[in-house]
Amino acid sequence: MNRGERLVIVGGGPAGLATARAYRNNGGLAGVTILSAEPYAPYNRPPLTKDFLRGESGRESLPIEAGAWYADNGVELRLSTAVESLDRERAVVETDAGEQFSFDACVLATGSEPVRIPVPGADDPEILVMRTLENSARLRGRVGEGDRAVVVGSGFIGCEAAASLSLRGASVTLVSLEEVPQAERLGGEVGGRIKGWLEGYGVDLRLGTGLEGIERRNGGYSVAVEGGEAIPAGTVLFGTGVKPRLELAEGAGLELDGGVVADSSMRTSAPGVFAVGDIVSAYNESAGRHVSVEHWGDALEHGRVAGTVIAGGEAAWGMAxxxxxxxxERTLKYWAWDGGWDELAFEDRGDSFVVRYGKDGVLVGVLAHGADEDYENGRAPIERGDPFPG
Ligand SMILES: Cc1cc2nc3c(=O)[nH]c(=O)nc-3n(C[C@H](O)[C@H](O)[C@H](O)COP(=O)(O)OP(=O)(O)OC[C@H]3O[C@@H](n4cnc5c(N)ncnc54)[C@H](O)[C@@H]3O)c2cc1C
Incomplete structure (x- = not known):
């Protein structure tokens, strides 16, 4: 792309921002516009269930880049601007306010949105979900010392939020269908550790328990779970998964397969249109197949690849x-392909542990707690496809 042309990025999360950053860092001279539905410049989401939720850090620590970065790098950032359609033939995106932006290259980086499980009462807008700064600020404002909260779901969002709210002094109940948190994804041993940590933080666990419905009661809620129990709560949070925002890509007729199908340079089926971050199912050179993930670091890596390629450089996604x-206060770090595992080796080292995951005799994942060296050395063997257990 040349000076006088325009790169339009739809979505102001890490993937969109990293695309703009890599485009400029690789000498791209075209105009760059980021259109973001949110009212804030791109910010870090991981602290929203961790230190920010606990009140240990404030809003000022959240932006990914300082405010001046956008002007300094010639990146126009349009906030509170939701794109409604992408017209491939005319190479134009149109916002919900009817404003049109024509492009020479377009990058879709629309991320994911939380889903609520469909039980009676779940669509009450006062029942919270967790994706944005606003979601976290609202939860933090509502749940403090002595308050009662119910968290639904024992994935990362549910476990992190439950521990953080408990550390704020709240009385927290976590309800989940899983018998052991994240056992299917990470194995029973890791799930057992997570369960122990949550119990240690004072979280009251209702595992293997379905949610039946939520009713407003006495200025708060009554959360009905299997077995006839009704748990009272001032606040209810759903941590019940996300779905990629594919509407724009779908409307534009891009090839989809659970996500927007892209090659390892993040090029979609439409010339000049790229996709990055949570929405993409991109070809990973090391895996030798398309991979979908919803991770912060991969969103940044996708953006790096797309921005470099659009600037005329060479880059391809091959990282695990x-x-x-x-x-x-407990951190798990892991690398893993998205296709699951069929065997694992758990190495207990007392305060720390390392898990290696295998599938069809090949190493497909490494997880470490308190063992940073094993984590750091874990990536390359996964990318090479070393035999399990390595
Ligand atoms: C609370 C929380 C904690 C997390 N913690 C971790 C963690 O510890 N480690 C980890 O690896 N991952 C973590 N994640 C996941 C990680 O944040 C996501 O994988 C990552 O944000 C995906 O980046 P993205 O740029 O694809 O999308 P997003 O970050 O979702 O950004 C998409 C942006 O696009 C905007 N947008 C959407 N549609 C439109 C439209 N039509 N027009 C204009 N703008 C639009 C959205 O408003 C949003 O600003 C966490 C997520 C959450 C919510």
Missing amino acids: PGFWSTIG
Whole structure:
């Protein structure tokens, strides 16, 4: 792309921002516009269930780049601007206010949105979800010392939020269908550790328990769970998963397969249109297949690849996906492909542990708690496809 042309990025999360950053860092001279539905410049989401929720850090620590970065790098940032359609033929995106932006290259980086499980009462807007700064600020404002909260779901969001709210002095009940948190994803041993950590933080666990419905009661809620119990709560938070925002890509007729299908340079089926972050199912050179992940570091890496390629450089996605989760003061770090595992080796080292995951005799994941060296050395063997257990 040349001076006088325009790169339009739809979505102001880490993937969109990293695209703009890499485009400029690789000498791209075209005009760059980021259109973001949110009212804030791109910010860090991971602290929203961790230190920010606990009140240990404030809003000022959240922005990914300082305010001046956008002007200094010639990146126009349009906030509170939701794109409603992408017209491939005319190479134009249109916002919900009817404003049109024509492009020479377009990057879709629309991320994911939380889903609520469909039980009676779940659509009450006062029942909270967790994705944005506003979601976290609202939860933090509502749940403090002595308050009662119910968290639904024992994935990373649910476990992190439950531990953080408990550390704020709240009385927290976590309700989940899983018998052991994240056992299917990470194995029973890791799940057992997570369970122990949550109990240690004082979280009251209702595992293997379905949610039946939520009713407003006495200025708060009554949360009905299997077995006839009704748990009273001032606040209810759903941590019940996300779905990628694919409407724009779908409306534009891009090839989809659970996510927007892209090659390892993040090019979609439409010339000049790229996709990055949570919405993409991109070809990973090391895996030798398309991979979908919802991780912070991979969103940044996708953006790096797309921005470099659009600037005329060479880059391809080949990194193994990686994720960190901090539950209270306990951090898990792992690399893993998205296709699951069929065997694991758990190495207990007392205060720390390392888990290696295998599938069809090949190493597909490494998880470490308190063992940073094993985590750091874990990525390359996964990318090479070393034999399990390595
Ligand atoms: C509370 C929380 C904690 C997390 N913690 C971790 C962690 O510890 N480690 C980890 O690896 N991952 C973590 N994640 C996941 C990680 O944040 C996501 O994988 C990452 O944010 C995805 O980046 P993205 O740029 O694809 O999308 P998003 O961050 O979702 O950003 C998408 C942006 O696009 C905007 N947008 C959407 N549609 C439109 C439209 N039509 N027009 C204009 N703008 C639009 C959205 O408003 C949003 O600003 C966490 C997520 C949450 C919510």
